[in-house]
Amino acid sequence: MIPYRSSSEKENCAPQSSNCVVWQGPNLECINLCKGDSISDVVYKLAVELCKIKDATDMSLVDFDCLLNDCANTNNPEETVAGIIQLIIDNVCCSVTTLTNVTNGLTSKTDNLYEEPILILPDCL
Secondary structure, three states: OOOOOOHHHHHHOOOOOHHHOEOOOOOEHHHOEOOOOEHHHHHHHHHHHHHHHHHHOOOOOOOOHHHHHHOOOOOOOOOOHHHHHHHHHHHHHHHHHHHHHHHHHHOOOOOOOOOOOOOOOOOOO
């Protein structure tokens, strides 16, 4: 096959079936691609893998309500894997800050809100 440089050259090219063009690159075990496969097979195998990735990372049906309601400053995330991970990180950080503030308020020496619990243990302990 001779590459063409412009659309006018393309018109003068003899069409070649992609079934007759052969992959001469290395074998790729992860997608069962072998040297000697037709370019049609190569494109098909890559398209199948791309569809699997697209389906596995689809965030359109994920319910974010519980994450969005925890912190007042949380915005709707971008519906990507990175957006979801960032939302989870933001909520963990918000929760840690909230818990730290509550704990500090309860254990403060100036407040009488906190009392040490009295635990009744069995005699064997």
